[in-house]
Amino acid sequence: xxxxxxxxxxxxxxxxxxxxxxxxxxxxxxxxxxxxxxxxxxxxxxxxxxxxxxxxxxxxxxxxxxxxxxxxxxxxxxxxxxxxxxxxxxxxxxxxxxxxxxxxxxxxxxxxxxxxxxxxxxxxxxxxxxxxxxxxxx
Numbered sequence: 355x356x357x358x359x360x361x362x363x364x365x366x367x368x369x370x371x372x373x374x375x376x377x378x379x380x381x382x383x384x385x386x387x388x389x390x391x392x393x394x395x396x397x398x399x400x401x402x403x404x405x406x407x408x409x410x411x412x413x414x415x416x417x418x419x420x421x422x423x424x425x426x427x428x429x430x431x432x433x434x435x436x437x438x439x440x441x442x443x444x445x446x447x448x449x450x451x452x453x454x455x456x457x458x459x460x461x462x463x464x465x466x467x468x469x470x471x472x473x474x475x476x477x478x479x480x481x482x483x484x485x486x487x488x489x490x491x492x
Contacts, residue, residue, distance in 0.1 A: 356391060356392075356430065357376060357391050358373075358374045358375055358376050358391055359375055359389075359390075359391045359392070359393075359430045359431060359432060360372065360373050360374075360375065360429075360430065360431045360432070361375050361378060361407065361431070361432045361433075361434060362431055362432070362433045362434070363434045363436060363439050364433070364434065364435045364436070365436050365437065365438055365439050366437070366438075367438075370439075372407060374409060374410070375407055375408065375409060375432075376390070376391070376408050376409060376410060377389065377390055377406075377407070377408035378405065378406070378407055378408075378432055379405060379406040379408075380400060380403070380405040380406075380418075380423060380434075381400065381401045381403035381404075381405065382398040382399060382400060382401065382423065383398065383399040383400075383401055384398065387423075389423075389425055389432055391430060392427065392430060393425045393427065393432075394425070394427060395425060395426070395427045396423065396424070396425040397422070397423070397424050397425075398422070398423045399420075399421075399422055399423075400418060400420055400421045400422060400423050400434065400436065401420060402418070402419055402420040402475075402478050402479055402482050403417075403418060403420075403482060404416065404417050404418070404442070404482070404485070404486035404489065404490065405418055414441060414442075414443075415441070415442040415486060415489075415490035416439055416440060416441055416442060416486075417438075417439070417440045417442060417445065417482050417483040417485075417486035417487070418434070418436045418437075418438065418439045418440075418482075419436060419437035419438035419439070419479040419482070420436065420437050420479075421434060421435045421436035421437050422434075422435045422436075423435075437479070438479060440483060442486050442487055442490045445483050445484075445486065445487040447484070447487050447488075450480060450483050450484055450487070451484065453480055454477070454480045454481065454484065457473060457476055457477045457480055458477065460473050461473040461474060461477055
């Protein structure tokens with residue numbers, strides 16, 4: 355039996371495949387889950403959080419903007435459908451801090467409840483990226 359699996363990441367902007375993964379640690383609405391090869395069929399909502407992908411000799415961290423996870427046992431593949439997904443090592447901390455300041459200002463100027471909720475969610479995703487970048491500098 356194979357000890358690795360594939361991850362397919364789908365966001366509004368791209369589709370990415372990661373092969374030969376030995377472990378996926380990700381935050382769901384029900385807490386953190388660790389996916390290994392040949393996991394049972396699984397479906398969950400993904401929280402705005404950081405997640406970890408473990409390979410044979412390396413661990414990579416990503417900031418995600420929430421979404422869904424489906425593990426397909428027959429294909430031995432984790433499918434992540436995410437609002438956003440950024441490798442931590444590609445987060446430009448100066449740019450994201452500037453974006454945070456702009457979003458905080460935009461939030462103050464929100465005129466409707468819907469606009470306020472959208473801006474709060476966007477700010478939460480930005481803060482998550484800052485937190486992930488500060489926590490995992492790989």
